[in-house]
Amino acid sequence: MPDLIFKVSLQELCAQEGITETMIIEVVEHGIAEPLAGDHCQDWVFESDSVHWMKKAIRLYHDLEIDWVSISMVIDLLQQKDTLLKENARLRSQLERFVNSHYE
Amino acid sequence: MEFKDYYALLGVEPDADTKTIKTAYRKLARKYHPDVNPEKGAEDKFKEVAEAYNVLKNTERRAEYDEMYRHGGRSHQGFEPPPGWQGGASSAGHQSSADFSDFFNSIFGQRGGGFRGYSDFDQRAERGQDIEVELPVFLEDIISDASKTIEYTMPVHENGQAKRVNKKLNVKIPKGVCDGERVRLKGQGAPGQASAPSGDLYLHIRIVPHPMFDIEGHDLMMTLPIAPWEAALGAKVTLPTLSGKINLSVPPNSQSGQKLRLKGKGLPTKTENGDLYVIFKIVIPATTTDASKALWQSLSEATAFDPRAQWEKQNA
Numbered sequence: 001m002p003d004l005i006f007k008v009s010l011q012e013l014c015a016q017e018g019i020t021e022t023m024i025i026e027v028v029e030h031g032i033a034e035p036l037a038g039d040h041c042q043d044w045v046f047e048s049d050s051v052h053w054m055k056k057a058i059r060l061y062h063d064l065e066i067d068w069v070s071i072s073m074v075i076d077l078l079q080q081k082d083t084l085l086k087e088n089a090r091l092r093s094q095l096e097r098f099v100n101s102h103y104e
Numbered sequence: 105m106e107f108k109d110y111y112a113l114l115g116v117e118p119d120a121d122t123k124t125i126k127t128a129y130r131k132l133a134r135k136y137h138p139d140v141n142p143e144k145g146a147e148d149k150f151k152e153v154a155e156a157y158n159v160l161k162n163t164e165r166r167a168e169y170d171e172m173y174r175h176g177g178r179s180h181q182g183f184e185p186p187p188g189w190q191g192g193a194s195s196a197g198h199q200s201s202a203d204f205s206d207f208f209n210s211i212f213g214q215r216g217g218g219f220r221g222y223s224d225f226d227q228r229a230e231r232g233q234d235i236e237v238e239l240p241v242f243l244e245d246i247i248s249d250a251s252k253t254i255e256y257t258m259p260v261h262e263n264g265q266a267k268r269v270n271k272k273l274n275v276k277i278p279k280g281v282c283d284g285e286r287v288r289l290k291g292q293g294a295p296g297q298a299s300a301p302s303g304d305l306y307l308h309i310r311i312v313p314h315p316m317f318d319i320e321g322h323d324l325m326m327t328l329p330i331a332p333w334e335a336a337l338g339a340k341v342t343l344p345t346l347s348g349k350i351n352l353s354v355p356p357n358s359q360s361g362q363k364l365r366l367k368g369k370g371l372p373t374k375t376e377n378g379d380l381y382v383i384f385k386i387v388i389p390a391t392t393t394d395a396s397k398a399l400w401q402s403l404s405e406a407t408a409f410d411p412r413a414q415w416e417k418q419n420a
Contacts, residue, residue: 004278005288008304015231016303048288048306052236056139063154064133065126074140086284094318097327098361098385 007036008051010044023058030072032057053079108207110156110169118173122161129157155208165212172211232294232303233259236286239307241277243314243324246371247346251276254307258294275307280374283311283319316344322378324370329387330354345369345380352382360386 013019025041027033033054035044046054056078057071111118114128133154134140138147159165204212237256245252252275257268271292278287286306293303311319318325324346330339338356342349350369362384370378392400410416 004275005290008288012231015301016234017230049286051234051288051306052286052308055234059139060137063137063139063150065130078140082284090318090320093313094325094327097318 006048007045008048010035010038010041010046013046013051013054018062019055019058023061024054026061026068027054027057030068032072032075105206105210107172108152108156108205109173110160111173113152113156114160118170125157125160129153129161133157151203152205155204159208159212168211230297231300232296234303234306235293236306236308238310239275240310240312241281242312243317243319243346243371245277246279246281246311249276256305260295273305277309280322280372281309282321283309285309317346319371322371322373324378324380326380326382327385328352328354328382329385330358332386332388335359335384335386343382346371354384358384360384 010021010024013024014021021041024044028035028041028044033046033050035041035046038044053075057075060066060071060074061068111120114125114132116124116128120128133150136146136150136153138150141150159169235256235258237254239252239254241252244250253272254275255270255272258271259266260269261267273289273292275289281287286308289305289307291302292305295302316326326343328341328343330341334341334354335358336356338358339354341352341354343352347369350366352364352366364382364384366380366382368377369380372378389396
């Protein structure tokens with residue numbers, strides 16, 4: 001069974017197409033992701049959870065040709081949207097347990 | 105195959121300058137980009153637009169394309185590149201991406217420079233692409249040491265052809281995992297170019313809604329239906345939980361919506377357990393017999409209770 005890992009290093013990220021060290025530095029500088037450890041950027045390690053958002057940010061940078069400040073805002077809003085949708089679904093589910101009839 | 109009118113796709117005239125093309129692309133990219141537009145068909149539309157821009161923004165590729173455009177490529181029912189078509193653009197040495205249309209590949213094939221134009225400046229042997237797969241997980245799986253089998257398709261390149269192969273993997277659900285968490289499986293993604301390592305597989309954990317429990321982080325929420333006499337007098341109730349049945353004492357004079365917290369009976373975190381909240385919901389029988397009707401009547405007469413007292417206070 002393959003190992004589950006919760007971390008990715010900057011080196012591993014940059015080994016992929018379209019991702020450079022410069023971009024990762026921008027992503028971190030604009031608050032889109034935060035390294036778990038590493039004083040120098042070459043030693044940076046990230047949570048696997050944040051890779052999704054980092055890659056999304058880099059895609060937006062390439063595809064929409066917008067600046068990092070705007071990208072940071074977009075990612076922020078997308079994350080908020082995710083949270084709200086989840087909360088909405090949960091509240092709806094809870095409400096339906098009360099509003100629907102107990103006896104069908 | 106169909107001739108693709110890149111100018112029409114971007115909504116510009118064939119003699120548009122680079123600035124106009126750029127503006128047109130940005131507007132459409134913003135509209136259809138799959139990262140910001142979740143609608144069905146948006147991603148396909150975006151790929152079309154991006155491909156058009158890929159060609160038209162590059163002087164050499166645009167020149168080649170214009171040649172075909174001018175020579176009536178659009179009017180044919182089918183389109184085939186002229187035999188022996190070589191074109192003059194330099195090779196970027198990058199494999200055709202499955203993201204390009206057949207039309208694009210037939211003309212620019214190996215010289216497309218990567219779908220996002222990455223390889224226009226990036227010539228290293230690339231690590232394989234990461235793949236993300238949704239993994240629906242039941243609540244019961246999270247608390248047991250369950251493993252699940254996942255099936256997904258992976259893009260591979262064989263003899264210069266892009267195709268997708270099916271893969272199957274057995275994975276153990278990590279303890280304390282949350283809904284929406286993304287977990288990495290190293291090396292299980294798409295193979296890299298030449299000797300480069302494979303990409304990773306990311307599992308996007310989605311917890312399947314449970315008919316009885318709602319989830320808030322690592323806490324569970326459950327609605328407990330009780331009879332009016334159970335609420336008034338108190339009662340001993342047996343509750344099903346994910347880890348078996350437990351006994352619960354409903355306190356006397358409980359209200360609908362009242363919450364009881366059962367510590368540690370929620371979902372496991374990496375260190376301990378969340379809690380289970382039980383919420384009372386008072387329900388009455390759908391029908392009443394003559395005998396019970398009489399009892400309800402006596403009870404209403406014997407009890408001095410106005411459930412709408414608050415309303416009268418407000419209207420006073």
